[in-house]
Amino acid sequence: MFLFFLTSGLFLGWSLGANDAANIFGSAVGSKMVRFSTAVIIASIFVIAGSVLQGSGAAHTLGKLGSVNAIGGAFTVALCAGFTVLWMTKLKLPVSTSQAIIGAIIGWNFYSGNPTDLNVLGRIVSTWVAGPILGGIFAVLLYLALKSFLSKTKIHLVKLDAYLKYALLIIGGFGAYSLGANNVANVVGVFVPSAPDIQIDFGFFNLDGIQLLFLAGGISIAVGIATYSKKVMMTVGSDLMSLSAESALVIVLSHSLVLFIFSSTSLSNALQSIGLPAIPLVPVSSSQAIVGAIMGIGFLKGGAGIEYKVLGRISIGWISTPIIAGLISFVSLFFMNNVFKLTVANEVLDKTKNITESIANHIISEPSGYINLFQPLLYAIIAILILAVILLTIKLFNNKEKLKNDQSEELIIKFESQEKLLKSELNKVNEDNAKLEKEIGFKRKEQMDIALNIINKNRFLEKLKTKIDKITNKPELNKEELTRLKKLIIDNLSLDKDRERFNIYVNELNRDFYFRLLSRYPNLTENEQRLCSLVRLNLSSKEMASILNISTKSVEVNRHRLRKKMFLKREENLTELIGKL
Amino acid sequence: MIKIFKTSKNVIVNIDEYFNNVELGILNFKQGVNHYLDGNATEFDNNLNKIIELEEKSDAIIRKIENDFYVHSLMPNYSSDILNLLERIDDIIDKIKDNVSQFDVEAPYFPEDLKNDFSKLVSLSVKSAENVVPAARVFFTSPNLVKDKLQKVIFYERETDKLATSIKRRLFKEMDFLKLSEKIHLRYFTLHIEEVSDKAKIVAKMLASMVIKIKM
Numbered sequence: 001m002f003l004f005f006l007t008s009g010l011f012l013g014w015s016l017g018a019n020d021a022a023n024i025f026g027s028a029v030g031s032k033m034v035r036f037s038t039a040v041i042i043a044s045i046f047v048i049a050g051s052v053l054q055g056s057g058a059a060h061t062l063g064k065l066g067s068v069n070a071i072g073g074a075f076t077v078a079l080c081a082g083f084t085v086l087w088m089t090k091l092k093l094p095v096s097t098s099q100a101i102i103g104a105i106i107g108w109n110f111y112s113g114n115p116t117d118l119n120v121l122g123r124i125v126s127t128w129v130a131g132p133i134l135g136g137i138f139a140v141l142l143y144l145a146l147k148s149f150l151s152k153t154k155i156h157l158v159k160l161d162a163y164l165k166y167a168l169l170i171i172g173g174f175g176a177y178s179l180g181a182n183n184v185a186n187v188v189g190v191f192v193p194s195a196p197d198i199q200i201d202f203g204f205f206n207l208d209g210i211q212l213l214f215l216a217g218g219i220s221i222a223v224g225i226a227t228y229s230k231k232v233m234m235t236v237g238s239d240l241m242s243l244s245a246e247s248a249l250v251i252v253l254s255h256s257l258v259l260f261i262f263s264s265t266s267l268s269n270a271l272q273s274i275g276l277p278a279i280p281l282v283p284v285s286s287s288q289a290i291v292g293a294i295m296g297i298g299f300l301k302g303g304a305g306i307e308y309k310v311l312g313r314i315s316i317g318w319i320s321t322p323i324i325a326g327l328i329s330f331v332s333l334f335f336m337n338n339v340f341k342l343t344v345a346n347e348v349l350d351k352t353k354n355i356t357e358s359i360a361n362h363i364i365s366e367p368s369g370y371i372n373l374f375q376p377l378l379y380a381i382i383a384i385l386i387l388a389v390i391l392l393t394i395k396l397f398n399n400k401e402k403l404k405n406d407q408s409e410e411l412i413i414k415f416e417s418q419e420k421l422l423k424s425e426l427n428k429v430n431e432d433n434a435k436l437e438k439e440i441g442f443k444r445k446e447q448m449d450i451a452l453n454i455i456n457k458n459r460f461l462e463k464l465k466t467k468i469d470k471i472t473n474k475p476e477l478n479k480e481e482l483t484r485l486k487k488l489i490i491d492n493l494s495l496d497k498d499r500e501r502f503n504i505y506v507n508e509l510n511r512d513f514y515f516r517l518l519s520r521y522p523n524l525t526e527n528e529q530r531l532c533s534l535v536r537l538n539l540s541s542k543e544m545a546s547i548l549n550i551s552t553k554s555v556e557v558n559r560h561r562l563r564k565k566m567f568l569k570r571e572e573n574l575t576e577l578i579g580k581l
Numbered sequence: 582m583i584k585i586f587k588t589s590k591n592v593i594v595n596i597d598e599y600f601n602n603v604e605l606g607i608l609n610f611k612q613g614v615n616h617y618l619d620g621n622a623t624e625f626d627n628n629l630n631k632i633i634e635l636e637e638k639s640d641a642i643i644r645k646i647e648n649d650f651y652v653h654s655l656m657p658n659y660s661s662d663i664l665n666l667l668e669r670i671d672d673i674i675d676k677i678k679d680n681v682s683q684f685d686v687e688a689p690y691f692p693e694d695l696k697n698d699f700s701k702l703v704s705l706s707v708k709s710a711e712n713v714v715p716a717a718r719v720f721f722t723s724p725n726l727v728k729d730k731l732q733k734v735i736f737y738e739r740e741t742d743k744l745a746t747s748i749k750r751r752l753f754k755e756m757d758f759l760k761l762s763e764k765i766h767l768r769y770f771t772l773h774i775e776e777v778s779d780k781a782k783i784v785a786k787m788l789a790s791m792v793i794k795i796k797m
Contacts, residue, residue, distance in 0.1 A: 154723050156593050156722055158596070158656065437697075
């Protein structure tokens with residue numbers, strides 16, 4: 001019979017596994033960084049381990065809020081919480097299993113007349129607020145630390161991807177452990193007072209009734225993860241796609257830390273041992289911790305991408321979910337008790353007792369000399385934390401803006417100076433080129449000068465020769481002397497030195513021209529090539545004859561031969577063709 | 582999962598080798614065109630063969646990298662961007678191979694007055710491509726430094742465009758001794774050389790957007 005009543009809790013566990021596993025492995029599986037099967041194995045093992053080893057802390061707090069002492073009541077409370085979650089999800093309202101179960105327990109308290117411990121309720125509600133805020137703070141600190149580490153280490157992106165894959169798996173395991181430890185109380189917490197007093201020996205360890213209950217809760221969450229979380233993970237994964245793998249890692253770790261802190265008995269005891277207030281061990285909403293962490297990173301990045309509507313909706317959820325769950329629970333308990341005659345509370349109180357009376361009773365039941373300092377202290381810490389976060393965000397934002405402006409100015413100056421440097425380099429190269437071109441022009445001119453010099457000299461000498469001829473024809477002059485003079489002039493006519501110099505210039509300047517000429521007309525002789533270079537200078541046949549020290553007729557003959565070799569038609573101009581080469 | 586470190590190491594080695602190939606291809610292109618302009622046919626042939634070999638090797642490496650990315654789901658958020666980037670860099674070496682082949686097959690005639698300008702054009706265009714490869718390299722280790730390197734790519738691309746326009750203007754307005762067919766031929770070669778820097782600019786723009794994406 002106990003197992004039948006437990007099914008409502010197990011159903012709640014199944015839906016919790018199906019939904020909340022996506023908070024841990026959603027981005028990793030959705031982005032295909034981790035395979036779904038690997039995620040399921042890791043999440044299942046760690047969620048069960050967390051439930052059995054550390055699930056009692058949060059369940060104990062729930063027990064303090066309202067110990068549902070009849071199995072029928074526990075069944076109804078769990079069923080109502082499950083129904084509230086289902087209904088509100090369908091209506092697309094923000095909902096958390098933790099808040100639903102608290103509301104349902106309060107509903108039971110009202111129905112059964114059991115006093116609600118406002119001190120415990122205050123602690124629980126304060127953790128709901130503290131959960132997302134702490135998630136945000138952790139995310140900011142972890143993100144800054146990770147970014148600073150990555151910028152210092154300069155890891156190759158591909159290698160970083162491999163590290164991130166492993167980190168996502170390890171942190172996913174930690175997240176699953178924390179989820180099991182913190183949220184198993186939501187699933188089976190209400191059944192703890194009705195747990196059978198049995199003990200099972202597994203050989204090397206023993207499990208009592210309560211631990212078995214947590215084991216069943218853990219298994220139900222694991223079943224939820226294995227059977228139905230893939231679809232949710234894919235949706236969450238695609239929603240978080242805009243987040244980088246580093247951000248996803250930080251978010252999952254922050255969420256896991258929040259869940260772990262609010263479920264770790266040893267951490268709470270350690271704090272108490274050094275004189276600090278104990279951490280309230282309360283089931284907190286996994287989704288809200290995730291949202292808080294995402295918001296934290298959003299704030300850090302300058303507030304871009306933060307949806308303030310979501311914050312508002314979450315705040316409404318803190319109030320609406322417990323109220324709706326409480327109302328449904330109250331009505332259902334009445335229905336179960338009166339229609340199915342199911343015992344929903346062992347000490348059934350007078351149903352006519354109204355709600356106000358029960359609260360009044362509860363307040364009266366507080367010892368008069370007892371001053372509770374925990375609650376104001378917790379509120380003060382939360383207020384200080386909120387203030388610190390706001391101030392830190394403003395400061396960070398201002399610093400970031402200043403840094404951005406400085407950086408952009410620096411970058412502009414740097415780019416400008418770089419551009420100036422490159423331009424000056426280019427100008428220098430251009431100037432060098434211009435100088436070289438000038439030099440070529442000068443050499444070309446020099447070449448022309450030499451050519452003209454040779455021509456003029458030859459003309460002069462020709463004239464001189466003619467005059468001497470005339471003198472020698474006269475009988476009264478000293479013939480011997482004049483003949484010697486004539487010989488000297490004839491010798492000078494060859495002007496070998498000038499010619500050689502000219503030839504060197506021509507060859508040097510026309511090296512490319514000869515290359516092109518030969519590539520088109522490979523059969524040309526050296527003399528023909530030289531003739532082409534003179535044609536290119538646009539010299540007349542007489543001038544060419546003078547330079548080459550041959551007769552004008554020989555130049556004409558050579559030109560004719562050249563035309564033939566170049567396969568020129570009668571109407572084609574040799575000078576024009578060579579000029580185009 | 583255990584194999585992931587070995588695979589990532591292989592991918593890193595392959596990416597580095599790929600960049601080395603592209604850089605070598607770019608240098609061979611510059612050398613090859615200059616050899617062609619100087620009339621060193623044998624040296625030009627050597628450069629052509631080397632570029633063909635490097636291009637084939639690059640294609641093989643890129644296929645290997647793609648395969649590793651898909652099979653081992655490496656960097657799922659950025660894999661398509663990274664593979665796209667590598668493909669765009671591959672376009673540079675493809676363009677270089679096409680250009681050198683065109684020089685080999687079409688044997689364009691360059692007038693003496695233009696040779697210097699063409700050599701300068703190749704040098705500027707190649708500088709743009711030369712600067713984009715280190716930018717792509719640094720993207721994988723320090724994305725913050727990419728922007729510094731991209732400035733040079735854009736600058737040289739702009740200078741290439743300017744010089745190409747000036748060459749084309751000179752070709753059509755000042756060089757009357759060239760036939761129209763020769764002018765058009767040279768215009769196409771100006772365009773081909775210019776395209777190398779255009780491809781580098783595409784890679785630079787892609788890198789700039791990827792840096793923004795990876796910083797988010």
